[in-house]
Amino acid sequence: MSQKIFAVGAGKGGVGKTFISSSLALTLAKMNHSVLIIDFDLAGANVHTNLGIEPHNSSIQSFLNNEAALVNLLQTTSLPRLSMVQGVWQEWEHSECSSDQGRRMIEEIRKLPFEYVIIDLGPGATPLNLEIFAQADEKILITNAEPTSVEKTYRFFEAWILNKISENSTPEAYLQLKNTVKEFRAQKKKGLFSFRKYLNINAGISFDHFDELLSQPLHLIVNGCRSHQDQDLGFGIKSVCNKYFDLQIDYLGHVDYDNAVWHSIINREPFLIAKPFTKLSAQFLSLAKSLIQSENHAIGYKDVV
Ligand SMILES: Nc1ncnc2c1ncn2[C@@H]1O[C@H](COP(=O)(O)OP(=O)(O)OP(=O)(O)O)[C@@H](O)[C@H]1O
Ligand SMILES: [Mg+2]
Numbered sequence: 001m002s003q004k005i006f007a008v009g010a011g012k013g014g015v016g017k018t019f020i021s022s023s024l025a026l027t028l029a030k031m032n033h034s035v036l037i038i039d040f041d042l043a044g045a046n047v048h049t050n051l052g053i054e055p056h057n058s059s060i061q062s063f064l065n066n067e068a069a070l071v072n073l074l075q076t077t078s079l080p081r082l083s084m085v086q087g088v089w090q091e092w093e094h095s096e097c098s099s100d101q102g103r104r105m106i107e108e109i110r111k112l113p114f115e116y117v118i119i120d121l122g123p124g125a126t127p128l129n130l131e132i133f134a135q136a137d138e139k140i141l142i143t144n145a146e147p148t149s150v151e152k153t154y155r156f157f158e159a160w161i162l163n164k165i166s167e168n169s170t171p172e173a174y175l176q177l178k179n180t181v182k183e184f185r186a187q188k189k190k191g192l193f194s195f196r197k198y199l200n201i202n203a204g205i206s207f208d209h210f211d212e213l214l215s216q217p218l219h220l221i222v223n224g225c226r227s228h229q230d231q232d233l234g235f236g237i238k239s240v241c242n243k244y245f246d247l248q249i250d251y252l253g254h255v256d257y258d259n260a261v262w263h264s265i266i267n268r269e270p271f272l273i274a275k276p277f278t279k280l281s282a283q284f285l286s287l288a289k290s291l292i293q294s295e296n297h298a299i300g301y302k303d304v305v
Contacts, residue, residue, distance in 0.1 A: 002115075003109075003110065003112075003114060003115060003116070003117065004115070004116050004117070004137045004138060004292075005106065005109060005110075005116075005117045005118075005119065005135070005136045005137050005138070006024070006116065006117070006118045006119070006136060006137070006138045006139075006140055006291065007119045007121060007129075007132045007133050007135075007136035007138070007139050007140065008020060008021040008024075008118060008119065008120050008121060008140045008142065009121040009123075009125075009129050009132075009133060009139070009140070009141055009142070009156070010121075010123055010124075010141060010142040010143060010149075010152075010153070010156070011123070011124065011125065011141070011143065011149065011151075011152030011153045011154070011155050011156035012123055012124075012143070012148060012149045012152040012153070013122075013123035013124075014123075015123075015142050015143055015144045015149050015223055015224070016142055016144065016223035016224060016255070017041075017120055017121065017123070017142050018039075018041070018046040018047055018049075018050050018120050019050055019223070019261060019271070020140075020142055020221060020223060020255065021037060021047065021050075021118050021119075021120035022037060022047055022050035022051055022120070022270065023050075023255075023270075023271060023272055023280075023284045024118055024284060024287065024288055024291070025037040025082055025084075025116075025118045026051075026079060026082065026270055026272045026273070026284075027272065027281075027284045027285055027287075027288040028115075028116050028118075028288050028292075029079055029080065029081040029082040030272075031285075031288065032081070033081065033115045033116055034081050034083075034113070034114045034115050034116070035081060035082050035083070035114060035115065035116045035117070035118065036074070036082075036083045036084065036085070036109075036112060036114040036116070036117045036118070037051075037082070037083075037084045037085075037117075037118045037119075037120065038060065038084070038085040038087075038105075038109070038117065038118070038119045038120065039059075039060065039084065039085060039086060039087025039088075039120050040060065040087065040105075040119050040120060040121050040122070040132070041087055041088075041120055041121060041122035041123075042060075042087070042088050042097055042122055042128075043088075043122050044087075044088075044089070044122075045059070045086065045087025045088055045089040046087070046120075047084060047086075047087060047120055048084070048086060048087075048089075049265060049268070050265060050270060051077055051079070051082075051084065051270055052078075052267075052268040052269050052270055052273075053077060053078070053084075053268075055086055055089045056075050056086040058072075058073050058075075058086065059073070059085075059086040059087060059088050059089065060073065060085055060086065060087055060088060061088045063085075063105065063108075064088075064097050064101060069108065070085065070105065070108040070109065070112065071108070071111070071112060073085045073086070074112075079270075079273070083114070087120075097128055098128070099127050099128055099130075099131035101128075102128050102131045102132050102135070103131060103135060105132075106132070106135040106136075119132055119136065124152075124156075125155065125156045125159030125160065125163075127163075130159060130160060130163045133160065133218075134163075138219060138291055138294055139216070139218045139219065140218075140219045140220075140221060140252070140291075141153065141156060141157075141218050141219065141220050141221070141249075142220075142221050142223050143220065143221075143222055143223070143233075143237070144222065144223050144224040144225075144230075145222060145224070145225060145226070145229075145230035145233050150233070150237065153220075153237065154192065154237075154240070157218070157241055157245060157247060157249075158181070158193070158245070160218065160247075161195055161245055161247060162174075162177070162178070162181075165177060165195075165199075173202070176202065177198065177199075177202070180193075180198060181193050191244065192240065192244035192245070193244065194244050194245075195244075195245050195246060195247075196244075196245070196246035217248050217249050217250045218247075218249045218250070219249070219250045219251075219252040219291070219294065220234055220237060220238065220249050220250065220251050220252060221234075221252050221253060221254065221255060221287065222234045222251075222253075222254040222255070223254070223255045224255070224256075224257040225254045225255065225256050225257060226256075226257045230254070231254045234251035234253070234254060235251055237249070237251070238250075238251045250294070252287055252290055252291065252294075253283065253286060253287050253290065254283070255280060255283050255284070255287070256279055256280055256283065258271075258275075258278065258279075258280050260274070260275055260278070261280075272284065
């Protein structure tokens with residue numbers, strides 16, 4: 001059985017990663033797929049709350065402590081075909097997780113019999129989150145329309161590109177690039193740093209990373225939209241990424257703001273179960289369908305001038 005791993009991250013906290021992860025998991029399960037959702041926000045687990053279930057005693061912490069294999073941490077939920085791995089909710093037990101541990105988790109996931117595995121990440125472009133993004137089959141970035149979120153979304157894109165460049169360049173060339181970005185920021189120049197232009201005029205950094213970045217575009221979802229302007233933000237971000245970073249992203253779609261979301265969380269009933277016939281559930285269906293088909297969406301290599 002082929003399997004797809006979806007990683008869900010964001011530049012900023014509180015933009016709806018967990019709501020989107022849980023709702024996509026529910027939608028895919030409703031579509032008759034076997035789904036696993038892993039709560040991998042190591043600073044505070046929320047998936048169980050969004051799914052309306054009590055936190056389980058065995059959490060991903062046991063895996064991180066080498067006390068349990070991932071397969072032994074699978075929990076069924078009240079929803080058919082949907083399983084979960086409890087996140088770290090005993091925060092006093094919180095331990096650091098290295099990128100190596102992240103890779104080890106992905107290796108164990110690949111052996112599990114699920115069609116779709118959704119990993120709900122904590123906020124920010126941490127080395128661990130970037131590693132999980134790199135390993136996942138589909139990488140999904142969430143933002144909302146607030147300028148603070150949008151700003152951090154761009155920082156995430158930059159970190160993603162820099163991370164990839166660091167793998168493909170000499171340490172000296174990478175340091176030079178990082179210092180140039182810092183100088184650019186210090187001068188408070190208008191606009192974004194053009195990686196494309198920089199790489200074009202500076203030797204020592206290979207262009208190969210663009211090939212890889214283009215073949216696995218990040219998907220963007222704008223959550224909590226209250227207007228058409230909010231919805232269109234995704235197209236604006238896509239165009240900026242293309243123009244300044246030479247990064248092709250896929251604007252997967254938007255999710256509206258709906259007051260009923262927090263009502264459902266307070267009532268401990270997943271939104272899509274409490275409100276199955278709303279605009280939001282149609283939006284999740286469309287997002288899930290696009291994601292499933294997205295293996296055909298890979299953007300071909302385009303010449304970097
Ligand atoms: N589309 C929406 N409409 C209305 N409220 C929403 C929507 N999406 C998320 N929320 C609300 O925003 C809050 C934050 O959502 P969520 O916990 O999913 O964000 P997060 O990015 O996972 O946060 P964290 O960084 O803390 O993990 C939740 O309380 C939820 O009720
Ligand atoms: Mg969360």
